[in-house]
Amino acid sequence: MREYGESRRVLVVDDEPALRLLVGAVLHDAGWHVMEAESAETALSMLPDAGPDVVLLDMRMPGMDGLEALGAIRAAVPGVPVVMLTAYGTVGSAVDAMKKGAFDYLTKPADNEELKAVLAKAWDYSRLVAENRELRRETGSVDGFIGQTAHMERVRELVAQAGPTEATVLVTGESGTGKELVAAALHQSSMRVRGPLIKVNCAALPADLLESELFGYVKGAFTGANRDKPGRFQLASGGTLFLDEIGELPMELQAKLLRALQERMVEPLGGVGAVPVDVRIIAATNRDLAVEVAAGRFREDLYFRLNVLEVHIPPLRERMEDLPLLVAHLLEKLGRKNRKPVREVGPRFLEALAGYSWPGNVRELENALERALVLSRTDSLSVTDLPPQVLAGHAAPRMVPAPVGVSEEEAMASSMSPFAEPEPYIAYRPGPTSLDDAERQALMDALDAHGGHRQKTADALGISRRTLQYKLRKYGLARRG
Structure with missing residues (x-):
């Protein structure tokens, strides 16, 4: 396996020779080993030997277009980040590509500094994926998803797609299906893997204690509060906060949670100001939250905020x-x-x-x-x-x-x-x-x-x-x- 002290490798796929020349020069000066392909078909034939760390892929090309090529590249080289290049008029298509697994997108003509920054971020992700894969190979560890049915393949696919992103994920399924395993897998495959994974069971505590657990409190906030205590949001900063049994969260706390998610700030009980937090949220529930919303037991705006991507775990039966x-x-x-x-x-x-x-x-x-x-x-x-x-x-x-x-x-x-x-x-x-x-x-x-x-x-x-x-x-x- 190639060591990561060697030159970073990028495959530039575009049918315009002038653009390949320009992008290649910029990236070469930034320390990249640049390979070029004038079509998606050529790129696919090069993949086995090229071993790129990142692929820079044009959205519109003769023959196979960018979206089709994205799927083929991800199938041929799982885990390689693909950055899409698109004209201003096709930004919507680039967003669709990101939903299908693209790492990021740039509009033409790409700013040189932005180009280098996005590819550097993609390189970091590529290295993290390779390190995690090597660690699993050395330790013999598994992700915990045992099974080969189509249901479990879909769970693996969604975790692989969502893990490296910052998207909020809602994990659904009956009790005992393994929702916590999915949360752990999402954290382990994310850029936050070196940060903490903090878990909160929203059904285990009464509302008043849950509020202080989530947001913390300051000394003197209530009887017995003889010191400042950071909440789980603060403890999870730089990592992932897993809100288990989110469907059990009392209505009065749902508004406060929504505000924390929107503003990335929390207000400790008894405090006089908000505290910034940097967390990724993964929530889980065994309830049908759409039904809970219709019944007036769960806030619709919080539901949409949490349900950016849903990973459903099938029951054993x-x-x-x-x-x-x-x-x-x-x-x-x-x-x-x-x-x-x-x-x-x-x-x-x-x-x-x-x-x-x-x-x-x-x-x-x-x-x-x-x-x-x-x-x-x-x-x-x-x-x-x-x-x-x-x-x-x-x-x-x-x-x-x-x-x-x-x-x-x-x-x-x-x-x-x-x-x-x-x-x-x-x-x-x-x-x-x-x-x-x-x-x-x-x-x-x-x-x-x-x-x-x-x-x-x-x-x-x-x-x-x-x-x-x-x-x-x-x-x-x-x-x-």
Whole structure:
């Protein structure tokens, strides 16, 4: 991998030779290594070898236009910042491009100082992305988004697009789906990653305490205030403030929050002046805020201020295809935590999990798996170790095919009993019979879906490439692809 002490590399894509010459000279003098392409098609052919840190892309060119080229470049080189060049009459198109992932845009003729400043900012972002990617590769860490369904791919895509920006993000989804994980991922992929991520649960405190927690107070503001205390806004300055359960915020505080967001200033309780703050806001809720607005329980202006971009996390019941991967990931984590590794799960274990609706989502799944792990007397988990509500939810809607010589009524009675022995159904249970089988099958499916491409497979599964390589060797799949 190229070290970042070397010359910064920019690919200038424009059909006007004079503009390429002028921009190239300015950037060369500023220390850039400049590469040129007269069309989007040429630029795409150059990308594999050019390895640009930044792409400067004209909006209007013969053949493939800027918007189409933007998508193709981002697909070919994920993470590379693309700065759009546009004439005054097409600024609206440039704004559309930014919504589709462009880093920034400049109008022609670009001011030389502005050009250098924007590309320097894009370079900083490019370096941060590369550093984060290298750190994840070295540590084997993951983003926490386990799964390969279209739902989770969309979540990853939105986080990748929104993370590097300063946009306020509203994370929605039922309780237990992982909204805090999304907030952490957005912070980690932002330019504020070196600043703090401060979390506030708006449902955990009464209104009077919540106000002082958010905005702080000065000495003497109320009985017991014997010193100045900065609020969470001030503590998060330079970083990200995560407002969890924002739908529970009392109406009287919604106006104060709106003012803080608009003015980037907060007024501590008892204070005589406003204090400037520099924070990025990420909010989360399990409520439908549009419904809350219509009912008069949430301010419409605050809703629009928060909902610049919405990232919706689907409930577990809508992505049950990810269940084997989630179970494998959670049991590996829980096994380490409890110093009790799990070798396999019983033949009806995964089927029982798949038959339950999981109203508490991934959080409830993790709790159920930890309970099963603690109760198990061996390194193999049985369906009888699962909580009663999971077994009850499994029994009603699902049936196990009866083995030869067993009546349908007997099979149903056996499948509905939480203490039924699963062994008679091993040969008839669909799907894998152990945790390793489930994970191995999921790996094979993901590899096939991505044509054997290792990095795309790792990204789809929500694991690092190093972890993927380890698992492929573990299951004898290293040569598959």
